[in-house]
Structures are given as C-alpha cells and as structure tokens.
Amino acid sequence: MLFNSLNFIAFFFIVLLFLVFEQYTTKRTAARNTLLLIASYIFYGWFDIGFLLVLFYVTIVNFVTGRTLLKATKNKKTILGVGIVLSLLPLLFYKYAAFVTSNICMLLGTTPHESWFNGWIMPIGISFFTFQALSYSIDIYREKITASSSLPDFMLFVAFFPTVLSGPIEKARNLLPQIHCYRKITIDNFIEGAITFIWGLFKKIVIADRLCAYVDWAYGSADYLSGSTLALAAILYSIQIYCDFSGYSDMAWGVAKALGFDVTRNFRFPYFATTIKEFWRRWHISLTSWFTEYVYFSLGGNRVRLKARWMFNISMVFVLSGIWHGASWNFLIWGMLHALLYLTEYSFGIHRKGYETPRIMKIPACILVFILVTVAWIFFRIENFDNAVFVISKIVTDIVSPISTGASAFTFVCNMLLLVIFITFDWLLYKNIFIKENRFATPGYANITWVITLLLFIALFSVSADNFVYFQF
Numbered sequence: 001m002l003f004n005s006l007n008f009i010a011f012f013f014i015v016l017l018f019l020v021f022e023q024y025t026t027k028r029t030a031a032r033n034t035l036l037l038i039a040s041y042i043f044y045g046w047f048d049i050g051f052l053l054v055l056f057y058v059t060i061v062n063f064v065t066g067r068t069l070l071k072a073t074k075n076k077k078t079i080l081g082v083g084i085v086l087s088l089l090p091l092l093f094y095k096y097a098a099f100v101t102s103n104i105c106m107l108l109g110t111t112p113h114e115s116w117f118n119g120w121i122m123p124i125g126i127s128f129f130t131f132q133a134l135s136y137s138i139d140i141y142r143e144k145i146t147a148s149s150s151l152p153d154f155m156l157f158v159a160f161f162p163t164v165l166s167g168p169i170e171k172a173r174n175l176l177p178q179i180h181c182y183r184k185i186t187i188d189n190f191i192e193g194a195i196t197f198i199w200g201l202f203k204k205i206v207i208a209d210r211l212c213a214y215v216d217w218a219y220g221s222a223d224y225l226s227g228s229t230l231a232l233a234a235i236l237y238s239i240q241i242y243c244d245f246s247g248y249s250d251m252a253w254g255v256a257k258a259l260g261f262d263v264t265r266n267f268r269f270p271y272f273a274t275t276i277k278e279f280w281r282r283w284h285i286s287l288t289s290w291f292t293e294y295v296y297f298s299l300g301g302n303r304v305r306l307k308a309r310w311m312f313n314i315s316m317v318f319v320l321s322g323i324w325h326g327a328s329w330n331f332l333i334w335g336m337l338h339a340l341l342y343l344t345e346y347s348f349g350i351h352r353k354g355y356e357t358p359r360i361m362k363i364p365a366c367i368l369v370f371i372l373v374t375v376a377w378i379f380f381r382i383e384n385f386d387n388a389v390f391v392i393s394k395i396v397t398d399i400v401s402p403i404s405t406g407a408s409a410f411t412f413v414c415n416m417l418l419l420v421i422f423i424t425f426d427w428l429l430y431k432n433i434f435i436k437e438n439r440f441a442t443p444g445y446a447n448i449t450w451v452i453t454l455l456l457f458i459a460l461f462s463v464s465a466d467n468f469v470y471f472q473f
Contacts (some may be wrong), residue, residue, distance in 0.1 A: 066140045184260055
C-alpha cells in the first residue's frame with residue numbers, strides 16, 4: 001500500500017488505535033514493539049507476500065552476524081565480510097544479475113535467454129532495508145554498538161514500516177535505542193507528524209505527479225520538440241524527482257513522528273545549495289551519510305597521503321551511489337558526473353575549510369548548481385546514452401525556440417502556477433518565515449492557515465501516480 005492511498009490511511013489509523021489502546025493498558029515496550037512488528041510485516045507483505053522472505057533473510061543474516069561478532073575474539077573482519085556478502089546476495093541477484101549477464105553475453109557475441117530472469121520481481125525497497133540491516137553488523141564490528149538486540153526488536157528495526165520502502169536509511173545506533181525504550185504517542189508528536197505528512201503528500205500528488213505527465217510526454221517525443229521545451233522538461237524533472245522523493249521522505253518522517261519515533265530528515269532544501277558539496281549534504285542525506293561512513297571512511301577518507309588516492313575515494317562514493325540506483329550505464333554516468341563536479345569545485349578551492357559563498361554570489365551560485373544538477377538528471381532519467389546526449393545537444397542548439405505546452409494549455413498554465421506556489425512555500429520554510437518546521441506542533445494562526453491551504457490544493461488539484469520514483473531503487 002502506498003502512503004498516498006486510502007488503504008494506507010485506514011491501515012495507519014488502525015495501527016494507531018491498537019497502539020493507543022496498548023498505551024493505556026499494558027504500557028510495555030515488548031507489547032508495543034510486537035504490534036509495530038506485525039504491522040510492519042503486514043504493510044510490506046501487502047505488495048507481495050514473497051517479498052517477506054527476502055526481508056526476513058537479510059534480517060536473520062545480519063542478526064546472526066551481529067551476535068557472532070559480539071561473541072568473537074578473533075577473525076572479526078572475516079565474520080563481517082561473510083555477513084556483508086550474504087546480505088548483498090539478494091540485492092546483487094535481483095538488481096544486477098540481468099545487467100551483468102546481458103553485458104557478458106554482448107561481449108561474447110551471444111544473446112541471453114529472455115526466460116532466465118522472467119518472473120523475478122525485485123522486492124520493493126531491497127536497497128534500503130539491506131543497507132539499514134548492514135549498518136547493524138558494521139556498527140557492532142566498529143564497536144559503536146555494544147549491546148545486543150533481541151530478534152523481534154531487530155526485525156522491527158529492519159522492517160519498520162515508515163522507512164522500509166524508500167528510507168530514510170537509519171543507522172542501527174540511531175533507531176535501535178528508540179525501539180528498546182518505550183515511545184509514547186503524544187498529541188504534539190501526532191500534530192507535527194500529520195502536518196509534515198500533509199506537506200509531503202502535497203509535494204507528491206499535487207506537484208510531482210502533475211509534472212510527471214509533462215516530463216514523460218516531452219522525453220517521449222524528444223525528436224519532435226524544440227530545445228526550449230526539452231530544457232523546460234529537464235527543469236521540471238529536477239523538481240519532479242525532488243518533490244516525489246522528498247515528499248515520500250516527509251510522509252515517512254511524519255508517520256514515524258506520529259508514532260513517537262524520530263528518523264532522519266532526508267532532505268534539507270537541496271536546490272538552495274550554492275555548491276555541489278552542499279547539495280549532497282542536503283540531498284538524500286541518509287544515503288550520503290551511509291556511503292560517507294561505511295565506504296568513504298573505510299577507504300581512508302581524507303586521511304590518505306596521496307591526493308590521487310583521496311580523489312579516488314571521493315569518486316568511488318559517487319560511482320557506487322550511481323550504481324546503487326540501478327544496474328544501468330546511465331546511473332553510472334550520473335554518478336561519475338557528480339564526482340567530476342565535486343572534484344572540479346575542489347580544484348577551485350571552494351571546499352577549503354571556512355569557505356563560504358559570498359553573499360552577492362549566492363543567487364548566481366544557486367542557479368548554477370541547479371543547472372549542473374539538472375543536466376546530470378537528464379542522464380539519470382534517460383537510460384539510453386545517445387538519447388540523453390541528443391536531448392542535451394538539442395537544448396544547447398535550440399534553446400530560444402517557443403515552448404510547447406503539451407496536450408492542454410490550461411493544464412500547463414495550472415501546473416506552472418502550482419509550481420510557483422510550491423517554490424514559495426519551500427522558500428518560506430527554508431527561510432523559516434511564516435511557516436516554521438520547528439513549530440509545526442504549535443496550533444498557531446500561520447500553521448492552521450498553511451495546512452488548510454495545503455488540504456484545499458490536495459482536494460482540488462491532486463493527481464496520483466501508481467508509484468514513487470525511488471521504489472524502483
């Protein structure tokens with residue numbers, strides 16, 4: 001069930017009702033966690049009951065690995081290595097087996113049998129819950145977690161239904177302590193969570209899903225459209241993917257908050273960044289943090305002697321981030337482009353300690369970063385490299401042509417007005433003016449007005465897609 005569905009709303013309030021009843025009766029952590037674990041497995045199994053087998057497998061592998069590491073006195077690196085390999089096997093099979101096989105066959109001059117991977121559906125969120133489970137084993141190995149968890153508590157940590165589908169990817173040391181103690185449901189937490197959920201829902205079904213139709217049409221008809229139209233489609237895709245994924249993350253955060261849990265804020269206004277480095281501190285924060293801690297630092301980080309080795313470490317983070325998104329050359333190119341942009345900034349001294357973008361340059365720098373990120377998104381969105389290059393070349397050579405509005409001029413104008421409203425709301429939140437994240441639980445005039453406005457827009461202008469963009473990753 002999707003967050004933007006009536007099924008989920010009904011499911012959530014049933015779970016909430018059970019939890020409130022438990023809060024006024026047993027008040028026991030074990031009882032509360034059992035209810036949440038059952039709810040999480042029902043929620044995930046709703047998509048395909050077979051997915052539960054993969055989820056349970058990854059959970060057991062990391063639970064056993066963690067327990068073994070806690071008891072071991074030697075060979076800990078080997079134990080961790082075996083645990084990581086076993087954990088990654090389902091991910092590697094579902095996500096990369098077909099890609100690797102087809103490329104090997106292409107090199108050998110043969111054709112892979114289509115039936116080899118027919119019927120194998122990649123479990124939703126496999127990249128997210130696998131990385132989340134791995135954080136437990138790695139944190140135990142690094143002695144950042146010293147206490148063992150019970151199996152039910154660990155199962156809940158991996159399968160926690162607000163985060164299991166598309167994150168945020170929680171580290172074990174952040175979420176497990178919350179699972180171990182009793183988390184009460186309060187009115188303030190519920191209101192804050194509900195408002196954040198509504199904001200995320202607005203971004204998803206009023207902005208992202210509306211822009212999706214135009215972007216799909218434009219990229220699907222690139223041969224017949226002007227460069228200016230394709231440029232607009234590229235810009236709108238940047239906003240679409242942000243609103244789609246950050247909308248999901250806001251809804252996930254809101255659901256968790258309503259239940260009394262604090263999870264990572266996965267996005268912090270990335271398109272207001274003035275450098276690529278800052279962009280990655282604001283975009284998909286939990287994944288960036290995961291790769292930084294468990295890949296970048298493991299490779300030596302910036303503590304290596306040779307500058308070339310540091311450049312390699314940075315590049316590996318971006319390359320792996322690209323590959324994480326999918327088994328396709330376009331994702332690899334997207335990751336390499338961001339590595340190139342990051343290292344180019346470094347060569348100009350932008351990353352030096354204490355550097356801050358001059359005030360007079362903040363707006364131009366923000367626009368430049370958005371343009372560069374948007375160009376990279378073209379390779380992310382269009383799987384075929386030649387098609388992506390064609391779109392970029394057409395944008396460069398035909399940027400002054402008239403813009404096509406698509407099938408309906410009225411819908412196009414309506415979407416542009418809604419986009420202006422969204423950007424205004426996002427800017428007000430960013431500047432902490434009128435609507436303030438740290439005061440969502442305060443029943444003030446500003447919050448009430450803003451929430452009523454969002455609900456009206458959702459009621460009048462919402463459309464709904466079948467899925468979230470990041471479910472495929």
